[in-house]
Amino acid sequence: MLRLRMTVDDLARTTLALPGRCEELPVSVQALEQIGHPYRGLWRSLDGRVPDRARCLWELIPARGDVPLFLAPELVDDIDEAVDIVQSTPPARIRAEISAGRSRPTPWVDDLCRGRPAALRRLAAAMRAYHDRVMTSLSDVHRRALRAELGRRTHQLAREGIAATLTGLHPSVRWSDGVLEVAGPVHADIDLSGRGLRVMPSVWPRPGFALGWGTPTLSYPVPYGVWLAESDAGRDGAQAALGATRAKVLHALADAHTTTSLARALRISPASASAHTTALRRAGLISSHREGKTMVHTLTSVGLAVIDAAPGPGG
Numbered sequence: 001m002l003r004l005r006m007t008v009d010d011l012a013r014t015t016l017a018l019p020g021r022c023e024e025l026p027v028s029v030q031a032l033e034q035i036g037h038p039y040r041g042l043w044r045s046l047d048g049r050v051p052d053r054a055r056c057l058w059e060l061i062p063a064r065g066d067v068p069l070f071l072a073p074e075l076v077d078d079i080d081e082a083v084d085i086v087q088s089t090p091p092a093r094i095r096a097e098i099s100a101g102r103s104r105p106t107p108w109v110d111d112l113c114r115g116r117p118a119a120l121r122r123l124a125a126a127m128r129a130y131h132d133r134v135m136t137s138l139s140d141v142h143r144r145a146l147r148a149e150l151g152r153r154t155h156q157l158a159r160e161g162i163a164a165t166l167t168g169l170h171p172s173v174r175w176s177d178g179v180l181e182v183a184g185p186v187h188a189d190i191d192l193s194g195r196g197l198r199v200m201p202s203v204w205p206r207p208g209f210a211l212g213w214g215t216p217t218l219s220y221p222v223p224y225g226v227w228l229a230e231s232d233a234g235r236d237g238a239q240a241a242l243g244a245t246r247a248k249v250l251h252a253l254a255d256a257h258t259t260t261s262l263a264r265a266l267r268i269s270p271a272s273a274s275a276h277t278t279a280l281r282r283a284g285l286i287s288s289h290r291e292g293k294t295m296v297h298t299l300t301s302v303g304l305a306v307i308d309a310a311p312g313p314g315g
Helices: 010-012 022-033 038-046 054-058 081-087 089-101 107-113 117-135 139-160 163-167 224-230 232-236 238-242 244-252 259-266 270-282 300-308
Strands: 002-005 173-176 179-182 188-191 198-202 209-211 217-221 286-291 294-298
Touching: 002 286, 010 209, 022 054, 022 081, 022 117, 038 224, 054 107, 054 117, 089 107, 107 179, 139 163, 139 188, 139 198, 139 224, 139 300, 163 173, 179 232, 217 238, 224 300, 244 259, 244 270, 259 294, 270 294
Parallel strands: 002 188, 198 217
Antiparallel strands: 002 179, 173 179, 209 217, 286 294
16 A cells, blocks of 8 residues: 655645656556557557567556656656656666566666667667557557546546546545545655655556656556546447447436336346446446435436447447
8 A cells, every 4th residue: 555645735746747658658568458448449440560679568568556757757758858868767676666566677688777879779669660560550540548537537626626636547546534545556654844745647557656756656557437438449439349239228228217216117137237237337427426215326428429420329
C-alpha cells in the first residue's frame, strides 16, 4: 500500500494534466503485454508486429510492475528530446531502476547499466523504432482517449470536488482523512509536504506514482470504456468489443433499470444481469446506486458516448 499524505497546500496544488507523448512509451510497451488491454487490441488489429530493433525494450520493461522511470522523461513529446535525455542518464540510476526486482540481466542490459556507448545507441534506436512504428500508428486514438478521460475528470472535479475525483480514479485508489491510498506492490508512506500532486490518465495498466519527477505525479489507467468510446471499436459497434449480450445490456441501460427489471427486459437471469452490470461498471460504462433494497443502473457519460457512436445490437 502506497500512502500519500496531503496537506491543504497539496490539495490546492493538485492538478490534472496530460502525459507527454514519450512519457507513455515504456508503459505502452507494458500495455502490449497485457491480454485484454485495449491498447494491445488496437495494435493487433492494425499490425501486431514489433520492429526487430525495438524488441530489446522488452529486456528492460517487465510485463507487470514498475517500469524504469528513466525511460519516461517528464512531460516530453518529442522523441529526439526523449532519446537525448535517456542517453544522458547516469549509469548508477540506470542500474538502480533496472535491477529493482529483476533477475540476472542480459549482456546488452548489463552493458547499458555500465553506460557503454554502444548499448546506449542500441537503446536509442529501439526507442525510435518503437515510437515510429507502434506509437505513431496508435497516436490518434491514444490522444483522444487521454483527452476524453481528462475532460471527464475535469467535469467531475467541478461538480463533486477533489476528494470524489481522487477516489474515483481507480478501484485501488482511495482518499481518506488527508491520505491518498494506492493499493499495489509498492509499500511506502510519503508526505508530499506542500509540493502538490499532478494527476494523469495513462495507458499504464495500473496506477503508479512518480516521486522522482519535478512534480510528484500519480498516473492511473484510462478506463476501458473510454478507450472503447474513442476507438474504431466504439464507432463500428460495441458488440464486437463487449460481446452480444453485454452490448444489449449497455443499450438497454439508456433507460435506468434495476437488476431485476433489466433481466426481465432482456430475458436473462438476474444472476447474469448482475454479472454483466458488474463488468460494465468496472469498465466505467455504467454507474449503480442503491434505492432501498434494489440496485439501479444508469449509463455514465462514457457509456452514453459508446452507444451514441455505435449502432444498436441489432443494427
